[in-house]
Amino acid sequence: MPAAINPIQHSFELAAERCGDLTPLVYRRLFSEHPEAEAMFRREGSDLVKGSMLALAIEAMLDFAGARSGHFRMIECEAASHDAYGTPRKLFGEFFGVIADTMRELLGDDWSPEIEQAWRKLLAEIDQFIAQGELATGG
Ligand code: HEM
Numbered sequence: 001m002p003a004a005i006n007p008i009q010h011s012f013e014l015a016a017e018r019c020g021d022l023t024p025l026v027y028r029r030l031f032s033e034h035p036e037a038e039a040m041f042r043r044e045g046s047d048l049v050k051g052s053m054l055a056l057a058i059e060a061m062l063d064f065a066g067a068r069s070g071h072f073r074m075i076e077c078e079a080a081s082h083d084a085y086g087t088p089r090k091l092f093g094e095f096f097g098v099i100a101d102t103m104r105e106l107l108g109d110d111w112s113p114e115i116e117q118a119w120r121k122l123l124a125e126i127d128q129f130i131a132q133g134e135l136a137t138g139g
Helices: 007-018 023-033 035-040 046-065 073-085 089-110 113-137
Strands: none
Touching: 007 046, 007 089, 007 113, 023 035, 023 046, 023 089, 046 073, 046 089, 046 113, 073 089, 073 113, 089 113
16 A cells, blocks of 8 residues: 655645646745845856756655655755855745745645644754754854
């Protein structure tokens, strides 16, 4: 019997049924809530980077919320390497909340209390994970 899918995975599946590519929605929200983030991306060719960054962030979240097979470690690793892009850890962590808010809006009534609860837990755990990494790397 296949393992039951978790509410996080379910929410991404529901989002995929409604929208083929979350990239424009997520970055529109990110840049409207955190205008300083826009200037961190290169001017030319940043669409590919943005699409790939979001895809990898989602892959890492799904792994963090599910099997924890290894992709989730990218969160820790990228948090440190984003220093080079001038991305503070706080903003880095907020990207996950921006993804959540984008999906909540997209799903409307299908965003169930179970999905909401699973996302709250996931975001809190990711925040903790990033804070631990910050302690380990000294900033
Ligand atoms: C608001 C938060 C974030 C900002 C402002 C940000 C900014 C950036 C910038 C400026 C780049 C590179 C641009 C370039 O090469 O020109 C980048 C690349 C990347 N980011 Fe982020 N980032 C954020 C959050 C995240 C998160 C949460 C993850 C994943 C856990 C992530 C994963 C990556 C990856 C994997 C790349 C390399 C993409 C590629 O070149 O294929 N980023 N990010």
